[in-house]
Amino acid sequence: MATTFQVTFDAADPRALGDFWCEVLGYVRDAPPEGFATWEEALTAWGLPEERWNDKNALRDPDGAGPRIFIQKVPEPKTAKNRVHLDVNVGAGLRGEERVARLRAEADRVESLGATRVTEGSELGDFWIVMRDPEGNEFCLQ
Template sequence: MATRRTVTVGLALDCADPTRLAEFWKLALGYEDEPPPAPFTTREEWLARFGLSDDDQEDAAWLHDPTGANPRLFLQQVREPKLVKNRLHLDLRVSGQGSPAIRWARVRQEADRLEAAGATVVAEYSGHHVVMADPEGHEFCVC
């Protein structure tokens, strides 16, 4: 009999300014800064465990869903700019049921909220979803 492995999903996002971009994603997803792994009380202690210090580490941010229901998000600083379309993107699904018109109104309301927070609209598929980009150009959908 095969045993089932427990696997959790985390997403890593390459970016120029992880600290700034983390603020957008915390607002967008309702995420919080993720504490360092036990038994460490700070990220500095955790980095020291691997012989690293803040001086060795580029800027980074670790975020998590406080309910534990959704994947962790790690934002890591990279020097090269984003040049092409993402090969993987996030879908932010608006919860709730209702008529297509009510559901679309909720999608548009969420897209407006994220646009006010710094996202841009890339394309809109009326009645279905809105393609957006975060402040550094990473595409995602609101559906």
């Protein structure tokens, strides 16, 4: 039996954080339930007050290869370093300066989406860039 999993983020603004990760990963928001054209239509039909419409968000890989990402609203802000983080592989198959240039270009792109560049690192021929998403969650470009 195959095991599946999803990655869950706590967030202050699940919709905005979901939009960020959709752009970074090429993901899409989960489709609304069958019988509803939009999530807003479904939430209205279920009687959920509009102020709660941004309590949750879910994203998926349109090709079905990557894990689902679930984002839930929490009242407290992020206060410490992540114990788990995503590695976003944008330099696969590249080496040397070509790899470094590709990762730096991607870091520029995700910064334009609201990320923050933290540091660059290299070891044993590998190179990576540590970033933070708009809510401060660390991730690496590799």
